[in-house]
Amino acid sequence: MSLLEIDTLAVQYHTLHGAVQAVRGVTLSIERGRAVGLVGESGCGKTTLARALIGVLPRNAAITGGRVRFDGADLLQLSGDALNNYRWRRIAMVPQAAMDSLDPVYRVGDQLVETMRLRGGLTSPQARERAERLFALIGLEPGRLRLYPHELSGGMKQRVVIAMALALDPQLVIADEPVTALDVIVQHQVLRTLRELQETLQLSLLLITHDISVVADLCDDVAVMYAGRIVEAGSVREVFAAPHHPYTMGLRNAFPSLRARSARLVPIEGYPPDLASPPAGCAFAPRCPFAIERCWHDDPALLPTTGGRLAACHRAAEADALRTQAPQAFARLETTGPQSVRPGAPPAGGTL
Ligand SMILES: Nc1ncnc2c1ncn2[C@@H]1O[C@H](COP(=O)(O)OP(=O)(O)OP(=O)(O)O)[C@@H](O)[C@H]1O
Ligand code: SF4
Ligand SMILES: [Mg+2]
CATH class of the missing domain: 3.40.50.300 (P-loop containing nucleotide triphosphate hydrolases)
Known part of the structure; x- marks a missing residue:
């Protein structure tokens, strides 16, 4: 226990x-x-x-x-x-x-x-x-x-x-x-x-x-933690080596000591939601380069992924592929800015 x-x-x-x-x-x-x-x-x-x-x-x-x-x-x-x-x-x-x-x-x-x-x-x-x-x-x-x-x-x-x-x-x-x-x-x-x-x-x-x-x-x-929830949990070594949640991927890209010296730091565009009126779907969707239609109305639960880890993301099963695209995908949001609600928009940089 x-x-x-x-x-x-x-x-x-x-x-x-x-x-x-x-x-x-x-x-x-x-x-x-x-x-x-x-x-x-x-x-x-x-x-x-x-x-x-x-x-x-x-x-x-x-x-x-x-x-x-x-x-x-x-x-x-x-x-x-x-x-x-x-x-x-x-x-x-x-x-x-x-x-x-x-x-x-x-x-x-x-x-x-x-x-x-x-x-x-x-x-x-x-x-x-x-x-x-x-x-x-x-x-x-x-x-x-x-x-x-x-x-x-x-x-x-x-x-x-x-x-x-x-x-x-x-x-x-x-x-x-x-x-x-x-x-x-x-x-x-x-x-x-x-x-x-x-x-x-x-x-x-x-x-x-x-x-x-x-x-x-x-x-x-x-x-x-993001917007009042735990979105990813696990051992430090595993989570930072290979995050399963796009928010953790974004944090990893944004911090100097967790990136190779040569890698460019990429901030996570936008702000967390107002907790006086949290969104119906995933709270990270407006800042997530991998958001799909479902993310805007279906709040993901914190579920086991692999190796005793937990993540709250509809696309956690694709984490390995998303992680390789994350630096470029977050950098693209740096120019376009956070997304507004886009039901039916195609997934960025991946499939589902
Ligand atoms: N006494 C309060 N009355 C109303 N709202 C509050 C109060 N204290 C905190 N909040 C709100 O609750 C939310 C969570 O605040 P909290 O202080 O727990 O965040 P935090 O993660 O500890 O932030 P920080 O990293 O700045 O310390 C915020 O939206 C904050 O504005
Ligand atoms: S549920 Fe969707 S919006 Fe939320 S982190 Fe996962 S892919 Fe991004
Ligand atoms: Mg505090």
Whole structure:
């Protein structure tokens, strides 16, 4: 059994302009001791999914369907103390922009100790001793426990936030864009530390990022999210070597570190759909060079392809052929622009 099993989870935000379907039936599993990268463009629902898992959605959000099982327990049925027993103790989160949430008027060590006392029931001496061990683990000298947040660099603050997430020895850590505010070299150092900790402590890690090269570098598995859905999932090695979904093919062509040095980078034209009124068919169709008539009205389900992989595409069985055409096909869209609804249009660069 997987440590975390998410089954067709749906989350909506209620706004003055109607419901925003931020998570539209996400299905995803995380195995014990694996690092999973969750990638996708801004606004595709990554943070909403993460917050739903840990039960900290904003007040205008509601889970409208699906199930989440963690170590066999049905998380969405838990509340109060039972939920708290999972939150932070067994599933911890490094929230997006977390280092800005450190309280500027308290020493970082005191904040860490307080977290362990209040959420974990440790005594002060126990918490102090553990705080020193955690600082050593994340690569900070124990003396820095006495410092205030403004006395630490961005990279050090982010390490403190990671220590807070590890404070109660969780089985799963969800890290939401844990390094975006840092410069590239520090980003790399902090991410490496996170990966080493994940391996040493045998944690499961859900690493959320825009940057697929980070996932390619650090994770075992990847889930690609688009417009509130997972559109492709599998092992990092296989998915990036031979994507089965056109969106992943497009992402691979658009990122420098995943292309041969000589290959030209090709952006994916257009924008994701407005989640206040998602389309009836495949949400990627207007940006997909391989869209066929069926794609515009029939939403593809996430289904097994080959080698234990999953993809949500009507043309997944033709993935090998589409992949070879992808660089030219996405480049053509660069000149013509995203497509409008074209029922009956012939498939681009292939047959069906
Ligand atoms: N509090 C909110 N009220 C209404 N809509 C929201 C709220 N928070 C997020 N949304 C909308 O929900 C959708 C998903 O947002 P979310 O923050 O989960 O995306 P994301 O993938 O984490 O984006 P980013 O990469 O920019 O962090 C977006 O359309 C966003 O505008
Ligand atoms: S279902 Fe159609 S539009 Fe969607 S990704 Fe596959 S080919 Fe492209
Ligand atoms: Mg986010």
